[in-house]
Amino acid sequence: MSITATLATSDEIVTYVANHIGFIELERPKALNALSTGMIRAMHAALEGWREDSGVHAVVIRSQHARAFCAGGDIRFLYESAQRGERDALDTFFIEEYALNHAIFTYPKPYVALMNGVVMGGGMGISQGAHRTHGLRVVTGSTRMAMPETRIGLFPDVGAGWFLARAPGALGRYLAITGETIGAADALYAGLADIYIDDAALPALIDTLKRESFASGADVVACVAREAARCEIMPRPDASPLAQVRVLIDRHFSKPDVGQILKSLETETGAEAECEAAEWAEQTAAVLRERSPLSMAISLEVVTRAEGSMAECLRRDLDLTRSCFAQGDVIEGIRARIIDKDNRPAWRFAQIEDVPAEAVEKMFESPWPADAHPLRELQD
Secondary structure (H helix, E strand, O other), X not given: OOEOOOOEEOOOEEEEEEOOEEEEEEOOHHHOOOEOHXXXXXXXXXXXXXXXXXXXXXXXXXXXXXXXXXXXXXXXXXXXXXXXXXXXXXXXXXXXXXXXXXXXXXXXXXXXXXXXXXXXXXHHHOOHHHHHHOOEEEEOOOOEEEOOHHHHXXXXXXXXXXHHOOOOOOHHXXXXXXXXXXXXXXXXXXXXXXXXXXXXXXXXXXXXXXXXXXXXXXXXXXXXXXXXXXXXXXXXXXXXXHHHOHHHHHHHHOOOOHXXXXXXXXXXXXXXXXXXXXXXXXXXXXXXXXXXXXXXXXXXXXXXXXXXXXHHHHHXXXXXXXXXXXXXXXXXXXXXXXXOOOOOOOOOOOXXXXXXXXXXXXXXXXXXXXXXXXXXXXXX
C-alpha cells in the first residue's frame, strides 16, 4: 500500500490518497461529524485536487466512528451566526456546502459513501450524489437516515429534494414532510441507498481497498460490492417498515398540499378504519402537528419542484435558506429543539391550515438576480 502526501489534516477531517483511492475521513465525533465551513472547504479542495489526477481512480468517504457518518451541518454555528446578524457567514456556509454537493453529484470518478450510524441533513448532501458517479451509497445495520429539517423549521436542502422527488410513489413527499428516520432496509427500498454491508465488515473492507490492486474506479466499486455481498444476513427492502405502510403513504401523501394530507390522515382514524391503519395515521398526524407548518409546506414544494436539474435545485435551496433565516421558523426551531431544548417552538403559523399559499410562494423568491446568483455557474 502506498500513501501519497496528505492533502488536508485537521482535528475535523483527514484526506489522503492510498492505493489509487482518495480517502475522506470525517473526524469530528463529539459533534457527530456535523459539517463546519472548514470541513466543507477541505473536502472540496481534496475532490478538486483528485479530479484530474490519473493516479486517483475513485473516492471513498467514511467515518471511523460508530455513532455517525455525518449528522448534518453545524446547527449551533448557524444559529449563533444568525443571532449575531452575520448574514455573510450564513450565506458562505450554504454557498460552499451546496457547491460541494454539486461537485460530488457531477464528479467524474466513482464516489463511494460508507454511511454508518447517523446520516442526516448535510450528511445526505455528501453521500447521495455517489449514485450519479457510478459509485455506491453503502448502508449498514447502524444506519439512521433522515432529512429531519421540518422539526427545526427548515426544509430538506443539500439537493436532497432531487433524490426524494425520485423515490417511489409518495415516499419522498412523506420523508420530506415528516422528517422521519429510516434504517438500512428502508433506505434501499426508497432508492436512497445502493448496497448493504455489516458494520463489523467495514474495517476489513478498508483494509482490502488499501491492499488490492485496482486498474480503474470501476474495479474499486466492484470490490466494495463483492465484499458487501459476503454478508450472511441481508436486509429485505420489500419487508422494510416503509414497504409495510407504502399503501398508506401513497394514499395520504399523494394529496396536493399538507393541509389535505393532514385531513386525509385524520379521516383514516375514523371508526370504520382498520385498526393498524388508523393507529399509523393517528401517529403520523401527531408528527405533522409538531412540525413547523410553514416548513412542511415549503418542503412539499421543494420535492414538487425538483423535476429539473440538481443545479437548479441547489440554487433554489440557497434562496430558501436565506428566506428561512430571514422570515421563516428556523431560528425559533433551533432555539426550541437544540439550544433551550424546551420543545415548545412558537411557529410563525400555529397550524398548517393557517399557512396561505402566498406566504409559501414568497419564501421561494430569490434575493439575487439570476446573473448574480452565487451558484449561477453550476451546470449539470
